[in-house]
Amino acid sequence: MPPHLIFMPMPDTQTASDVFYVIDFDSTVTRVEGLDELAAIALEGQPDAAEKVAAVRRITDQGMDGSMTFSESLQQRLALLSAHRDHLTPLVASLHGKISESFLRNKAFFAQHAEHIIVISSGFREFVAPIATSLGVRPENIYANEFTYDAEGNIVGVDQSNVLSENNGKVKLLNRLQLPGKVYVIGDGYTDYEIRAAGLADKFYAFTENVQRANVLEKADHIAPNLEEFLFVNKLPMSVSYPKHRIKVLLLENIHKKANEIFQTEGYQLEVVNGGLDEDELCERIRDVQILGIRSKTQVTARVLEHANRLMTIGAFCIGTNQIDLETCKEKGVAVFNAPYSNTRSVVELAISEMIALIRGVFPKSMAMHQGQWDKSAKNSNEIRGKKLGIIGYGNIGAQLSVLAEAMGMKVYFYDIVDRLALGNVQKCDTLEELLRQADVVTLHIDGRPENKNFFGAHEFGQMKDGAVFLNLARGPVVQIPALVEALKSGKLRGAGVDVFPEEPKNNDEPFVSELIGLHNVILTPHVGGSTEEAQFNIAEFVPGKIIDYINSGSTFMSVNFPNLQLPAFGGAHRLLHIHRNTPGVIANINRVLSEHGTNIVGQHLKTNETIGYVITDVDKAYDKDVIKALKEIPNTIKFRVLY
Numbered sequence: 064m065p066p067h068l069i070f071m072p073m074p075d076t077q078t079a080s081d082v083f084y085v086i087d088f089d090s091t092v093t094r095v096e097g098l099d100e101l102a103a104i105a106l107e108g109q110p111d112a113a114e115k116v117a118a119v120r121r122i123t124d125q126g127m128d129g130s131m132t133f134s135e136s137l138q139q140r141l142a143l144l145s146a147h148r149d150h151l152t153p154l155v156a157s158l159h160g161k162i163s164e165s166f167l168r169n170k171a172f173f174a175q176h177a178e179h180i181i182v183i184s185s186g187f188r189e190f191v192a193p194i195a196t197s198l199g200v201r202p203e204n205i206y207a208n209e210f211t212y213d214a215e216g217n218i219v220g221v222d223q224s225n226v227l228s229e230n231n232g233k234v235k236l237l238n239r240l241q242l243p244g245k246v247y248v249i250g251d252g253y254t255d256y257e258i259r260a261a262g263l264a265d266k267f268y269a270f271t272e273n274v275q276r277a278n279v280l281e282k283a284d285h286i287a288p289n290l291e292e293f294l295f296v297n298k299l300p301m302s303v304s305y306p307k308h309r310i311k312v313l314l315l316e317n318i319h320k321k322a323n324e325i326f327q328t329e330g331y332q333l334e335v336v337n338g339g340l341d342e343d344e345l346c347e348r349i350r351d352v353q354i355l356g357i358r359s360k361t362q363v364t365a366r367v368l369e370h371a372n373r374l375m376t377i378g379a380f381c382i383g384t385n386q387i388d389l390e391t392c393k394e395k396g397v398a399v400f401n402a403p404y405s406n407t408r409s410v411v412e413l414a415i416s417e418m419i420a421l422i423r424g425v426f427p428k429s430m431a432m433h434q435g436q437w438d439k440s441a442k443n444s445n446e447i448r449g450k451k452l453g454i455i456g457y458g459n460i461g462a463q464l465s466v467l468a469e470a471m472g473m474k475v476y477f478y479d480i481v482d483r484l485a486l487g488n489v490q491k492c493d494t495l496e497e498l499l500r501q502a503d504v505v506t507l508h509i510d511g512r513p514e515n516k517n518f519f520g521a522h523e524f525g526q527m528k529d530g531a532v533f534l535n536l537a538r539g540p541v542v543q544i545p546a547l548v549e550a551l552k553s554g555k556l557r558g559a560g561v562d563v564f565p566e567e568p569k570n571n572d573e574p575f576v577s578e579l580i581g582l583h584n585v586i587l588t589p590h591v592g593g594s595t596e597e598a599q600f601n602i603a604e605f606v607p608g609k610i611i612d613y614i615n616s617g618s619t620f621m622s623v624n625f626p627n628l629q630l631p632a633f634g635g636a637h638r639l640l641h642i643h644r645n646t647p648g649v650i651a652n653i654n655r656v657l658s659e660h661g662t663n664i665v666g667q668h669l670k671t672n673e674t675i676g677y678v679i680t681d682v683d684k685a686y687d688k689d690v691i692k693a694l695k696e697i698p699n700t701i702k703f704r705v706l707y
């Protein structure tokens with residue numbers, strides 16, 4: 064046996080439990096196959112280059128998936144290549160730009176485990192070595208084929224004395240190396256699996272960042288979508304605190320696909336359900352989910368949250384968050400985000416269109432026309448100009464509506480339980496009654512907090528002007544539907560526009576049932592106030608942005624239930640995030656633990672609300688890792704995580 068084929072680990076660092084990491088090169092260390100790249104460079108400009116490059120790729124695949132013997136595939140490819148020694152320099156330059164992203168991110172692993180990292184490639188040393196050594200692999204730990212050349216420097220073959228040029232070359236090489244410890248192989252090809260099949264490796268990790276081969280995946284002990292997965296399961300040093308592909312997102316209720324795109328680009332696992340889920344279904348589906356995305360239908364109850372073992376954050380892809388048990392979320396350390404402005408304009412536009420349509424009697428006229436009746440008259444048809452609009456709830460929607468309504472010549476009044484600044488010439492009413500007594504159009508834009516249930520009933524309709532128009536585009540349960548029906552049937556109201564209902568179908572297949580069906584001059588819409596292409600796109604961009612920021616930096620800016628902290632970048636430090644019950648002494652305990660472990664604090668931020676406290680501590684990278692366990696054990700800790 065040639066002496067260089069006996070592996071010589073560093074004697075002073077070796078122990079019986081040592082693990083050797085055997086790494087494939089083509090399509091694993093690099094995103095591409097080296098010989099495919101060489102073909103593209105060598106054949107450039109030749110008339111039949113495209114066909115030949117495609118043929119080389121096809122043969123590479125056959126060799127990699129095991130459908131052609133390796134030495135046959137190598138011979139066939141070399142014959143097609145027509146490559147020269149001079150092509151190797153541009154090849155190496157090109158491969159430097161095509162190193163797998165997760166390998167580039169994790170150079171620390173190569174630095175810390177250099178003596179146990181071995182690259183074994185059926186590719187060629189001429190391009191494998193410069194790339195692998197740039198990551199920190201030791202030259203003596205690189206095993207690969209070598210080209211043979213003719214006198215003019217043309218590549219004419221492979222060094223046949225190298226065991227890797229043979230069929231089963233990797234197995235034969237491993238056999239000879241006699242690695243003194245466990246062997247974990249990571250690679251994308253069948254020849255990598257063969258090492259495990261021959262009993263020469265303890266585990267085979269199929270690496271799928273660049274290619275996936277079904278027959279390799281089915282043989283793998285573990286599938287690694289990137290190097291972080293391999294490092295994570297083996298508790299090895301990683302460039303990130305947690306592999307992103309392990310973060311599971313569940314999106315319900317037809318959230319705009321822009322959100323899917325954003326979460327996928329971030330590297331998260333995505334599961335999408337088109338409709339809503341009922342409580343039992345959600346309890347089942349939420350078990351291993353870290354990020355939940357919903358709209359207004361899904362009820363996130365305390366029972367659902369009981370089942371959400373790994374939930375970190377919920378995105379309400381809408382304005383309202385009354386469908387979420389925010390208190391329980393706080394107690395469980397689940398941060399909730401929404402999109403407070405993204406669909407405001409859409410609701411305002413629908414409200415304006417409805418008040419015009421109702422005051423002109425557009426819908427009854429249109430219905431009559433559909434039945435062949437021509438009723439050309441001005442009776443019960445009015446302009447909105449000069450009419451009084453009463454806005455109940457002068458928040459984002461109410462205020463924006465007031466600006467547009469004034470621009471159309473309406474006199475605008477509002478009533479709100481908090482002191483809001485009146486825009487333009489809008490007049491504030493001190494009581495609800497004051498507003499109801501004078502408004503020609505009353506429109507609800509209050510939120511769906513529990514106290515607002517049944518907010519508007521017979522008493523309030525009774526205080527309205529005869530012949531007024533009523534709109535609810537806020538939340539269904541705030542209006543008592545029997546009282547509204549009575550006000551419409553008795554002629555007290557001229558008409559109504561209703562977009563939201565106490566009971567709404569869970570999805571588009573369920574029927575809509577309501578006492579409002581069939582009433583004269585009533586516009587019914589299926590909770591679409593915020594459902595425009597523009598609004599849904601804006602929401603689908605906004606909410607993932609907040610969630611990703613929270614996951615990556617801990618920022619809770621604009622969270623609806625967490626103390627809001629907008630955090631600076633933490634380059635060069637590790638960030639410790641501690642969520643706890645807001646009781647005296649927790650911050651003191653945190654700092655005592657940090658000081659006892661000699662941890663150097665780079666920066667610290669604390670914010671509390673009535674229920675929870677949120678402390679972010681940036682510390683020097685070099686710290687005693689036992690501090691993590693101690694911080695988690697501080698009484699009243701709800702959740703703790705580390706970011707880097």
Ligand SMILES: NC(=O)c1ccc[n+]([C@@H]2O[C@H](COP(=O)([O-])OP(=O)(O)OC[C@H]3O[C@@H](n4cnc5c(N)ncnc54)[C@H](O)[C@@H]3O)[C@@H](O)[C@H]2O)c1
Nearest residue numbers: 382383456458459460479480508509510511536537592593
């Ligand atoms: N139909 C839809 O598709 C649709 C779309 C977006 C928003 N909405 C709903 O519209 C409502 C308003 O949205 P927003 O963004 O303007 O919210 P917002 O929080 O900015 O404003 C709500 C306002 O209502 C006030 N308010 C609450 N209860 C009140 C009460 N009992 N009496 C008087 N004022 C009260 C609040 O003080 C606040 O000023 C929310 O319920 C939201 O869910 C519906």
Ligand SMILES: O=C(O)CC[C@@H](O)C(=O)O
Nearest residue numbers: 358359360381382383593
């Ligand atoms: O799109 C939805 O489901 C809800 C829209 C609206 O009620 C909101 O709260 O933003």
